[in-house]
Amino acid sequence: MKWTPKILYRRLLKLYGPQGWWPVRCEISGAGYHPEIFQVPSSSHGRYEVCLGAVLTQNTSWVQVDKVLNVLQRETGFDPERLLNVPENLLQEWIRPAGYFRQKSRYLCQISLWFEDIERQQIEPGRSELLKVQGVGPETADSILLYAFHQPTFVIDAYTRRILEHLGVAQPKASYESLRAWFMLSLPQDVVLFQEYHALLVAHAKAYYQKGSPKPDPLKGA
DNA sequence: AACCAGGACGTGA
DNA sequence: TCACGTCATGGT
Numbered sequence: 001m002k003w004t005p006k007i008l009y010r011r012l013l014k015l016y017g018p019q020g021w022w023p024v025r026c027e028i029s030g031a032g033y034h035p036e037i038f039q040v041p042s043s044s045h046g047r048y049e050v051c052l053g054a055v056l057t058q059n060t061s062w063v064q065v066d067k068v069l070n071v072l073q074r075e076t077g078f079d080p081e082r083l084l085n086v087p088e089n090l091l092q093e094w095i096r097p098a099g100y101f102r103q104k105s106r107y108l109c110q111i112s113l114w115f116e117d118i119e120r121q122q123i124e125p126g127r128s129e130l131l132k133v134q135g136v137g138p139e140t141a142d143s144i145l146l147y148a149f150h151q152p153t154f155v156i157d158a159y160t161r162r163i164l165e166h167l168g169v170a171q172p173k174a175s176y177e178s179l180r181a182w183f184m185l186s187l188p189q190d191v192v193l194f195q196e197y198h199a200l201l202v203a204h205a206k207a208y209y210q211k212g213s214p215k216p217d218p219l220k221g222a
Numbered sequence: 223a224a225c226c227a228g229g230a231c232g233t234g235a
Numbered sequence: 236t237c238a239c240g241t242c243a244t245g246g247t
Contacts (some may be wrong), residue, residue, distance in 0.1 A: 016230095018232065027234085032226090054228095055229095057227090057228060058227095058228085058229040058230065059226095059227060059228085059229045059230085059242090059243095060227055060244080060245095061226085061227045061228085061245080062226085062228075062244090063227095063245085063246080064227085064244070064245065064246090076244070096243085096244070097244060098243090098244075098245095099227085099242080099243045099244040099245080100229090100241095100242050100243055100244080101231095101242095101243070101244080101245085102242075103230085103231085103241095103242060103243090104242095104243095107246075128234090134230090134231085135229095135230070135231085136230085137229060137230045137231085138229090138230095139228075139229065140229070140230080141229090143228085145235090155228085157228040157229085158227085158228060158229085159228060160228085173237095198228090205228085206228095209227085210226090211226065211227090211246075212225075212226075
């Protein structure tokens with residue numbers, strides 16, 4: 001089987017159907033994810049929530065992030081100015097369940113400053129500028145650009161790597177940018193397509209590529 | 223009781 | 236550039 005981005009997408013879509021992704025809070029979705037009812041964040045608070053979640057979920061399960069986002073919603077109403085005025089100790093207590101709380105408290109402040117700039121100037125955020133923010137690496141940057149600001153960029157995460165390796169598409173040590181290019185160079189630059197594609201990869205990985213209990217990939221069989 | 227979770231950074235070679 | 240140690244909590 002010679003895998004291309006388009007073929008892989010068709011197979012995943014057939015297996016799992018539309019995802020309607022960025023996971024928001026259980027309070028809203030009931031299950032941690034809300035397929036079908038994903039609303040693109042049209043408000044500043046919505047965009048900001050995605051930014052916070054993207055940082056908080058680094059190397060951390062979403063259920064932990066979910067708890068933290070509920071606290072941040074209650075305490076700050078997803079207002080960057082209010083978050084920036086919270087004493088560091090208190091912010092760290094709020095985000096403790098998401099792990100790395102000392103690092104992430106700083107990262108959240110940095111991304112908040114960046115966010116305020118973007119919203120104030122009402123300009124489209126640039127990827128290279130976003131990557132300069134402390135605590136924002138390639139995956140976090142692409143998640144923010146794709147899900148908060150609707151820019152056509154592709155998110156590569158650990159799940160995506162695992163799938164591409166097992167399918168024989170990628171080398172184990174392939175760079176982030178090379179994998180991102182593999183998708184972006186042969187697909188239409190469509191925001192919803194990229195959002196759905198990443199969501200489908202996560203769905204597939206959760207089903208078959210969990211490290212504890214890996215199962216045979218149905219994509220490889222046929 | 224280990225092992226893992228949708229990474230990123232600082233350091234040294 | 237790149238490999239490696241570090242950061243930290245909660246779930247399984």
